[in-house]
Amino acid sequence: MSISNQLHSLRKQLAPHVSLVAVSKTKPLADIEAAYQAGQRLFGENKIQEMAQKWEQLPKDIEWHMIGHIQTNKIKYMAPFVSLVHGVDRIKVLTELQKQAEKNNRVISCLLQVHIATEETKFGFSASEIKAFIREKSFENFRNLQIKGLMGMASFTKDKRQISSEFKGLKKLYDWCCSQGTNFEVLSMGMSGDYPEAIAQGSNMIRVGSLIFGSRN
């Protein structure tokens, strides 16, 4: 199936409150242009410099989401244009994002990544760290950042019950944060292999790559 057909059939399954980030990492400009022609405007990349190159060459009404692990020395390359940073997993990232956002005279929106999987290799804060930050109002000093919600990745497993239970835990944490007077509005969870489970557990933003663009090398 073509990129535009894949996008249309995926969108048909989504309720209006669920945003679709098309994950175009490693894919050529022509693929992104095909998705753009099919009406897609949110794109996700996991390498800052690759995203910056694509931003330079593609229409300026694309909203670029940084979904990968962040190297703080590269933040300066995306600070002028990035629309949402999903993978904030340590305070050092917030400190550098704040510095670069201020330099660019912008407010940068971001999500806190929460470690919900069993694998050690996935990044993110623990639920108790997130709760402590919120109780201590740790984010008030980051004047050029808007923390908009949470992001998580489930374990890489075929066990759908485990995946659902990890997503359910993240939704519970998200609801707790909302109840504490944060202005959270984004819960980013779900990828090609597990987006139905994520949406069933309350995701309102899914990040889908291979299902739209085909598998990556």
Ligand SMILES: *Cc1c(COP(=O)(O)O)cnc(C)c1O
């Ligand atoms: C690559 C990636 C995705 C998309 O993965 P697919 O399985 O291709 O849909 C989503 N989220 C993150 C953080 C990724 O790195």
